[in-house]
Amino acid sequence: MSEMRDRLIIALDVDSAAQAQQIVQSVGDSATTFKVGKQLFTAEGPQIVRDLVASGKKVFLDLKFHDIPNTVGAAIRQARELNVSMLTVHASGGSKMLKAASDAGGPVLVLAVTVLTSMNDADLSEIGIAGNVQAQVLLLGALARANGIRGLVASAHEARELRRELGADFAIVTPGVRPAGAEKGDQARVVTPAAALEAGASHIVVGRPITEAADPAAAAKAIMEELEGTLQSR
Numbered sequence: 001m002s003e004m005r006d007r008l009i010i011a012l013d014v015d016s017a018a019q020a021q022q023i024v025q026s027v028g029d030s031a032t033t034f035k036v037g038k039q040l041f042t043a044e045g046p047q048i049v050r051d052l053v054a055s056g057k058k059v060f061l062d063l064k065f066h067d068i069p070n071t072v073g074a075a076i077r078q079a080r081e082l083n084v085s086m087l088t089v090h091a092s093g094g095s096k097m098l099k100a101a102s103d104a105g106g107p108v109l110v111l112a113v114t115v116l117t118s119m120n121d122a123d124l125s126e127i128g129i130a131g132n133v134q135a136q137v138l139l140l141g142a143l144a145r146a147n148g149i150r151g152l153v154a155s156a157h158e159a160r161e162l163r164r165e166l167g168a169d170f171a172i173v174t175p176g177v178r179p180a181g182a183e184k185g186d187q188a189r190v191v192t193p194a195a196a197l198e199a200g201a202s203h204i205v206v207g208r209p210i211t212e213a214a215d216p217a218a219a220a221k222a223i224m225e226e227l228e229g230t231l232q233s234r
């Protein structure tokens with residue numbers, strides 16, 4: 001397992017490169033990996049990724065590709081040119097899309113998003129999925145693994161079972177992480193940083209609790225200390 005600092009991923013969900021770089025600077029050494037998602041990428045394009053990589057940061061490109069296999073494979077080959085470390089596709093794109101994604105990924109860790117952490121059982125039912133979230137996550141996790149994918153995005157609620165099913169080497173990246181007492185916002189399946197690690201997450205993704213904090217550096221440091229405390233108490 002990588003060092004603890006590599007396990008905290010900070011979501012740079014802001015409107016501009018300047019705001020993103022300010023957060024990166026203020027967080028300093030508390031994190032090595034920063035997530036560029038739809039908001040920042042749409043505002044700034046690939047240059048923000050190039051700039052972060054050039055400054056020595058690891059970038060998780062979270063654009064959640066979900067399209068026909070040829071298009072997803074081609075998009076991933078472009079992402080490789082940006083030297084990102086991780087990227088996402090939707091597992092619900094199906095086996096052919098997942099295979100195209102894993103074939104195209106090369107050294108990039110391709111993560112399959114199972115069920116968004118903002119969704120609950122009722123949300124799944126609304127889109128025609130009869131099973132509960134846990135069952136759907138496990139089904140999509142198995143489908144992803146069968147098609148060469150080496151990591152998933154899921155909530156920590158499912159992490160223990162996923163870890164049992166998928167083994168120690170699989171990456172389980174968990175958003176929906178909230179320090180005790182923090183606002184859930186639109187997230188449905190939420191746990192604390194410590195509970196996510198306990199459940200078997202390899203990485204946690206934290207956005208608003210850091211980016212909207214009065215002091216992002218202190219917020220990131222507190223989360224790091226919670227993670228380190230969890231490992232020491234094992």
Ligand SMILES: O=c1ccn([C@@H]2O[C@H](COP(=O)(O)O)[C@@H](O)[C@H]2O)c(=O)[nH]1
Pocket residue numbers: 011013037113115116117118153154175176177185187205206207208209
């Ligand atoms: O299932 C998912 C997949 C991705 N995300 C992303 O993670 C961050 C979480 O941000 P918070 O502010 O900590 O809620 C955000 O960028 C999402 O796009 C997710 O939340 N759930």
